[in-house]
Amino acid sequence: MSGKGGVGKTLIAGGLAASLVKRGFKVLAIDADPSPNLALMLGLKASEAVKIKPISEDKDLIQRKTYTGYPGIYRLQFRVDDIVEEYAVDTPLGVSLLVMGTVKGAEGGCTCPANALLRVLMRHLVVERGEAVVMDMEAGVEHLGRGTAKHVDYMLIVSEPSYRSLSTALKIHELSKSLGIPNIQAVGNKVSGPGDEAAIRKFFSEAGIPLIGLIPFDEAVVEAERAGSTPLLLSNKSRAVASIEALAEKLVGKIEKTA
Numbered sequence: 160m161s162g163k164g165g166v167g168k169t170l171i172a173g174g175l176a177a178s179l180v181k182r183g184f185k186v187l188a189i190d191a192d193p194s195p196n197l198a199l200m201l202g203l204k205a206s207e208a209v210k211i212k213p214i215s216e217d218k219d220l221i222q223r224k225t226y227t228g229y230p231g232i233y234r235l236q237f238r239v240d241d242i243v244e245e246y247a248v249d250t251p252l253g254v255s256l257l258v259m260g261t262v263k264g265a266e267g268g269c270t271c272p273a274n275a276l277l278r279v280l281m282r283h284l285v286v287e288r289g290e291a292v293v294m295d296m297e298a299g300v301e302h303l304g305r306g307t308a309k310h311v312d313y314m315l316i317v318s319e320p321s322y323r324s325l326s327t328a329l330k331i332h333e334l335s336k337s338l339g340i341p342n343i344q345a346v347g348n349k350v351s352g353p354g355d356e357a358a359i360r361k362f363f364s365e366a367g368i369p370l371i372g373l374i375p376f377d378e379a380v381v382e383a384e385r386a387g388s389t390p391l392l393l394s395n396k397s398r399a400v401a402s403i404e405a406l407a408e409k410l411v412g413k414i415e416k417t418a
């Protein structure tokens with residue numbers, strides 16, 4: 160999941176992950192946003208969420224995995240399956256959560272050990288594990304190396320009807336394409352009426368980016384957040400959450416068809 164700030168990535172990533180659990184998948188959600196908050200969306204309390212340490216900030220772990228004893232030289236091959244066992248947190252929605260954190264400057268050729276660790280871990284999660292993996296990203300795609308990118312089933316770019324978020328979606332599309340991600344699709348969120356829907360459809364159709372789903376603006380989502388709870392646990396199902404579940408169904412159908 161990627162897209163401009165505030166467009167609804169975390170709601171949709173969390174909602175998809177929770178829907179996949181309901182469908183019987185083992186699901187790992189990865190928070191790769193620099194200011195992580197997927198934990199709250201997945202039903203953890205703020206007091207529990209603050210205790211989760213992002214992997215990229217765990218200096219001991221990074222040292223343990225990549226240290227060679229020679230300054231400026233670090234290891235690129237190491238076990239990462241144990242990191243998942245050790246760091247994944249169970250959430251009330253049945254999704255396991257890994258908080259990655261970020262390493263700045265990856266696209267600029269940064270080769271620091273923390274970045275190496277994240278990339279090896281991402282590759283393991285996406286390519287080697289037989290689980291459903293849902294990743295909440297920022298606008299960038301820096302956690303994915305080329306070798307990993309081509310194994311991503313779907314990159315969803317979330318956008319609101321605003322022209323600014325739509326044009327950010329275009330930039331992310333270019334970046335994702337150049338990285339070799341095969342299926343890049345748009346999701347329109349916070350759709351308040353036919354005008355919004357038309358604007359989103361027109362933009363993506365002209366850009367040649369397939370639109371896989373539209374999610375309505377839903378006051379129930381806003382209310383839940385105001386009350387300090389996750390919209391994903393509302394007893395009266397919100398329209399937005401129902402649309403996200405429908406999106407999960409569509410994605411599973413498409414992935415199974417091509418498998």
Ligand SMILES: Nc1ncnc2c1ncn2[C@@H]1O[C@H](COP(=O)(O)OP(=O)(O)OP(=O)(O)O)[C@@H](O)[C@H]1O
Nearest residue numbers: 164165166167168169170349375376377380384399
């Ligand atoms: N369909 C919707 N209807 C109403 N409110 C929504 C909807 N989708 C998202 N929101 C609200 O918009 C805000 C941003 O959503 P969210 O945190 O999911 O976006 P984000 O893209 O992850 O943001 P960030 O870039 O800050 O991580 C939240 O307050 C959320 O409740």
Ligand SMILES: [Mg+2]
Nearest residue numbers: 168169192196
């Ligand atoms: Mg977010």
